[in-house]
Amino acid sequence: MSxxxxxxxxxxxxxREFRVACPENEEATLVQAVELLDxxxxxxxxxxxxxxxxKIAIMAALNITHEYLHTRVDGGFxxxxxxxxxxxxxxAIDAVIGEQTDMFS
Known part of the structure; x- marks a missing residue:
């Protein structure tokens, strides 16, 4: 056990405020992740x-994941x-967003 x-x-x-749990030795990294995401x-x-x-959160997650995967080229991906x-x-996201925008026009 750790x-x-x-x-x-x-x-x-x-x-928006969130309470998150993290190991004490990873607090600085979590704060950096929060700042990047925000x-x-x-x-x-x-x-x-x-x-x-x-939708903004999903797009941010996709963009950050995409960048992350580019750094893992040597990892066999x-x-x-x-x-x-x-x-x-x-x-797909753009299509759904377009449909929802049309609904509120």
Missing amino acids: DAVIKQLDVSIMG QRMHEIRASGKVVGLE DIATIQRRITNMNS
């Missing part, structure tokens, strides 16, 4: 192309397949 002390941290993402979500919202907190999947996911 002797790591688990801390409860209050973080803010897009102005920054990306604000950028996506500012672009005006995506509406709704949930088939980057071309993953890029196609992400492109397909982005297209």
